[in-house]
Amino acid sequence: MSEQRYTDGAYLQRHPTWHREHSDWKAMQVQRLLARHALVPRTVVEVGCGAGGILAALQRHLDRSVEFTGYEIAPDAIRLAQPLANERLRFVQGDFVASASSPVDVLLAIDVVEHVSDYLGLLHALRRRARAHVFHLPLDLSLLSSLRPERLRWAYESVGHLHYFTAETALRALRNAGYNVTDWTFTAVELDLPPPPGQRQRLRALRRLGRRISPGWTSRVLGGFSLLALCTEELARP
Template sequence: MSTSSINSERYSGADYLAENPTWHEEDAPWKAGHIARILRANAVDPQSICEVGCGTGAILEVLARDFPAAAIEGFEIAPAAYERSLQRTSPRLSFTLGSPFESDRRFDLCMAIDVIEHVEAPFDFVRAMKAISDRQVFHIPLDMNALAVGRGWVLEEAREKIGHLHYFDRSSALALLRECGLDIVDSFYTPWAIDQSGKTWKKRLAAYPRRLAFSLAPHATVRMIGGWSLMVLTRSR
C-alpha cells in the first residue's frame, strides 16, 4: 500500500496546517487515556507499538509512560507534523516520515487514532494495518448522526475544515473492520462532547442533556445527537 493511497496531498500542504495549527495535540492525553483503558481492560501489554498518522506524536509520548516496556514508533506523512514529533524522540520512542506499510516491519499493536475517516481507501488501509500487526486500536469519530446531517455539519465543516472524507456510525465502523478480516475484541463510546464541554459555556450547557440522554439510551443518543467517537480493539483473524 503506497503512501499516496493513505491520504490526499492536502495533509502535507499548508492548507491543512492553517486550519489545524496544533494538529490537535492538546487532545492527546484524553485520547491516550482511552487507549490505555481499552488495552488494560483486555490484558493487552504490547512490546511494540506503532501509530499510523501520529501527527506530532503527542499521544505516543503519553503512552510511552503508560507502557514503559514497549518500543514505540510513530509514522506520519505530513512534514510539518513530523518535524514537531522529533522533539519527543527518546530511546523508546521514534518517528518516521512515511508509512509503515512499505516495509516488512511487524508490531504487536498498530493504532489509527482519528485517521480512518481521512484516508482515501479505508478498506485497503485497514487490511494493511492487519498485515503488519497482531492487534489494532482504532478511534473513529461518529460523524453520521441525525443532528450533524440535519445542520449540514458533515460536509460544511467535517470535510472542509478537518478533512473527513468518510462518515461513520457505530454499525458501519464495526462492519468495516470485520469485513477487513479483524475480530472485534472490545469497543466503547468516548464522550468527546461531554469531556470537552468545559471549553465554552455553550458546550457546558449542551453537555447536560447529552449526559442524561446517553444514560437512558446510549445507542439512540449517539445516533440522534452525536458528540461521541468509538474506541475499538481488534485482532487479526
Template sequence: MTEMYVGGQYAESNPTWHAEDAPWKAEQVAGILADNEIEVSRVAEIGCGTGEILVRLAGRFPTAIFYGYDVSPQAIELAASRVRPGIEFYLDDPLGKSGHDYDVVLVADVIEHVEDYFGFVRGVKDLGTWKVFHIPLDLSAQSIARMWPIMNLRAGVGHIHYFTKDTALALLRDCGYEIVDWRYTASRLELPNQALSSRIVSVPRRVMHKLNADLAVRVLGGYSLLVLAR
C-alpha cells in the same frame, strides 16, 4: 486529499495538530488495552501527528518501544522534539512494506481522512497483532438535520468519510478483523476547547446516554468509537 497533509494545508488550518487532545486519547487507548490485558512491548501509531499520544502512552507503559509514522513533514517536524529513548518517529507510510511486526497498532482519528479507507484498513491488518482504532461518529440525526457540522468537519479538519457505530464496525469486519472489544468515548463532552454548541448540548447528551447509549449517539452525536480488534 493526501496533498492537504503533505503540502502543508492541514498544518496551516490546524497548527497544533490537536496535540491538546492527546492526553485524553491516550487514556482511552490505555484503558481498553488494560481492560483486555494486552501485553504492550512494541507499539506503532499510523498517522501519529505530533506524536503526543505516544509520549503519553510511554508514561503508562514505560518498558515499551513506540514508533510513530506520518506522511506529513510538518507533523514529523513537530514530533521531532518528542523523540527520546523508546520513542521514534518516521516520515513514512509503513503499509504494504515488510519488516513491521508490532504487538499493538494504533489508528486514532485517521480513517475518516483517508480516500481509500478500505485499502488503508486492510493494510493496517498486516502490521501487527492487536489494533486499536478510534473513529469519530460524525453521523447522527442532529448532524444530518443541520448538515453544517459535517461540512465544517470536511472543510476544517479534512473528514471525508462519516460513520455511525454500526458502519464503523461493519467496515472492520468487512476488512477481516475480529472485534474483541469496543466502547463509546465522549469526545465532544470531554475533549478541551469545544464549541459553544457542543457545550450547550452536553447535558442532554449525558442524560440520554445514561438512559440509552446507542439511541443517544444516533440522535445527538458527540461520541467516538474505540475498538480493539485483531
C-alpha cells in the same frame, strides 16, 4: 486535495497544535482498553501519529521497555513530534503500509481511517501488520447531522473527514476487512474535556445526559461520539 492538505501546510494553518490538546485523553482511552484485556505490548506502532502526543503519553504509563514508533505523512506534524522522540520513541515521516517493518504487538489508528480515500484498502493492508489493533473513529453521522448538513461540511473542510460513520457502519467496515472486534465502546472527547469555544451548551448538556442513559441512542440522534475498538489477530477470520 485529500492528502495534499496535510503536506502543503494548509492543515497546520487551520490546526497549529495538530490536536495535541486531545492526546492525553486519547492515550488514556487506549491504555484503559489494553489494560481491560491484559495486553502488555513490547512494540507499539501508531499510523498517522500526528504531533506524537498519544505515543508520548502512552510511554509515560506503559512499561519502560516498550518500543514506540509513529508514522506520519505530514512533514509539519513530524516537526512537531520530533522533540518528543527518545531512545524508545521514534517518529518516521512516511507511509507505514509501504514500509518493510515487521509485525508489531499493537497498532494504533486513532482518528485516521476517516481521512483516507480508500479506507477499506487501508484496513485490509493493516490487518496482518500487528497482533492487536486499536481503532478510534469519529461517528459523524447522526439524525442531527443529517438535519444540519453544515456539520458534515465542516468535518470535511476543517478536519478532512472523507467518510462519515455510525457505530454500526464503523463496526461493519472493520468486520468486512476481516477483523474480529474483540471489544468496543463509545467515547466523547467533547464531554470529557473543556468544551471548545462556541459549542452550544444546551446540546452538550443533552449529550451528557444521554450518555448516562444510552450512549448508542444518543450517538445516533445527537452525535458527538466516537467509537473505540480493539481487534485481535488471534480471533480474526481467515
